[in-house]
Amino acid sequence: MASLFSIRGEQRYEVVRKIFEGGMGIVYEAEQHGARNFVKRVAIKVIRQNFATQKEFIENFIGEAKLVADLIHTNIVQTYQLGELNGIYYIAMEYINGVNLEQFLQQVSDKNKKLPAELAVFIASRVCRGLAYAHSKTDKNGKPLGLVHRDVSLKNIMIAFEGDVKLTDFGVAKAAGFLIDKEGEVVAGKADYMSPEQADFQITDKRSDLFSVGVVLGHLLLGRNIFKGVNAEESRDRVMARPKELSRSRPAGIRDALVDLLCLAQTSLVIGSYWSAFSEAAAELGGRPLIVVDVTRGTSSTV
Numbered sequence: 001m002a003s004l005f006s007i008r009g010e011q012r013y014e015v016v017r018k019i020f021e022g023g024m025g026i027v028y029e030a031e032q033h034g035a036r037n038f039v040k041r042v043a044i045k046v047i048r049q050n051f052a053t054q055k056e057f058i059e060n061f062i063g064e065a066k067l068v069a070d071l072i073h074t075n076i077v078q079t080y081q082l083g084e085l086n087g088i089y090y091i092a093m094e095y096i097n098g099v100n101l102e103q104f105l106q107q108v109s110d111k112n113k114k115l116p117a118e119l120a121v122f123i124a125s126r127v128c129r130g131l132a133y134a135h136s137k138t139d140k141n142g143k144p145l146g147l148v149h150r151d152v153s154l155k156n157i158m159i160a161f162e163g164d165v166k167l168t169d170f171g172v173a174k175a176a177g178f179l180i181d182k183e184g185e186v187v188a189g190k191a192d193y194m195s196p197e198q199a200d201f202q203i204t205d206k207r208s209d210l211f212s213v214g215v216v217l218g219h220l221l222l223g224r225n226i227f228k229g230v231n232a233e234e235s236r237d238r239v240m241a242r243p244k245e246l247s248r249s250r251p252a253g254i255r256d257a258l259v260d261l262l263c264l265a266q267t268s269l270v271i272g273s274y275w276s277a278f279s280e281a282a283a284e285l286g287g288r289p290l291i292v293v294d295v296t297r298g299t300s301s302t303v
Contacts, residue, residue, distance in 0.1 A: 024048055025045055025061075030044045046090045047061055047090070049088075073130050075133075075164075076133070076166060096166060098158055105154065117221060121217070135209070137175075145175040146176050147174070148206055151171070152209050152212035152213055153190045174204075189212075
């Protein structure tokens with residue numbers, strides 16, 4: 001594949017195609033080259049030019065790289081290197097041969113199919129595994145980082161063609177000593193996946209991420225996000241109102257235990273003891289053998 005451009009610093013990267021372009025950064029597919037024809041496929045995340053001179057944004061970009069570099073888990077996209085070339089910072093990270101969850105749902109819809117509930121639970125349970133690991137991280141002295149992702153949503157969950165589920169983009173996460181945190185003054189994340197506390201500019205903890213996982217799981221089961229409004233403000237209002245639409249009219253085939261799990265996700269920030277109840281319910285559902293259906297090939301397998 002022809003190279004778009006080269007990065008020649010501490011490592012040599014040949015950038016071959018653009019994967020995704022967001023508001024603040026661009027992700028490329030690249031080849032990392034080493035000695036004796038060594039080649040490794042990676043993803044390169046680059047700051048957009050209009051943010052490259054903003055000190056706070058750069059500090060958070062660097063903080064994200066340093067934070068995720070120590071998050072080594074099968075359900076989290078790995079970071080390999082933070083680099084700088086001609087004043088532009090970039091992050092070299094694990095390349096996922098697949099699509100994000102939003103793109104995956106669109107492919108399912110294009111084939112006039114519905115996502116099986118078992119597959120929805122499988123995806124959510126793997127995101128929970130990655131979050132449980134991230135939430136428990138400590139610094140080198142054993143002090144908890146208090147890490148909260150704050151942007152768990154369809155676009156930040158990757159589905160590899162091999163079947164792996166991986167959480168990505170810790171760009172608006174909070175973790176002691178890594179990123180500039182203005183929580184309470186500004187709101188971070190996507191409005192229709194926020195917890196009520198996050199939407200209300202309050203201080204959050206790890207339970208906020210579980211609420212967001214509940215929103216993702218509800219979206220997978222219902223085929224839509226019940227919190228999504230016409231704009232961010234309306235979405236935040238709907239989140240804070242906490243509709244219980246799933247428990248009132250659920251699709252056929254969804255077990256009572258799964259509805260209970262979603263209800264716990266919606267209330268986990270209100271009553272602290274629900275944290276353990278949610279974790280136990282998620283473990284029960286996630287620990288059972290699941291029939292995972294490949295909607296693109298019409299095959300299934302037990303996991």
